[in-house]
Ligand SMILES: [Zn+2]
């Protein structure tokens with residue numbers, strides 16, 4: 001079961017409504033055996049083709065795949081993208097370009113903000129916090145929280 005996050009900047013309201021995690025139908029058999037299913041999730045033929053190719057070469061899927069919140073490390077716009085990783089002779093992760101500036105989007109994780117507010121930081125750069133692309137503020141309100149399947 002996945003989570004629904006409805007996050008908005010506490011100052012200007014910029015935000016994202018994102019489903020994270022995986023749904024009931026997202027078993028590895030469904031997601032990674034059928035190219036169409038994967039293609040719907042990644043919305044990129046090149047990524048889907050490359051993934052199918054690596055799987056036939058014996059690459060293995062990580063366990064924590066699912067929808068995740070991404071941001072552009074350059075302009076900080078937020079996106080909801082499908083994350084996974086394949087391991088074989090090397091590692092493979094889908095790379096999504098920012099539609100505004102083409103920089104590769106990076107995954108975000110939740111960090112502590114002030115009471116009743118949340119912050120986001122980049123998974124691979126613990127010191128780098130997200131800030132709002134519209135106003136520069138770095139805190140978000142969670143407007144609604146729920147589950148999806
Ligand atoms: Zn803002």
Ligand SMILES: [Zn+2]
Pocket residue numbers: 072073074075076077098099100101102103
């Ligand atoms: Zn960008």
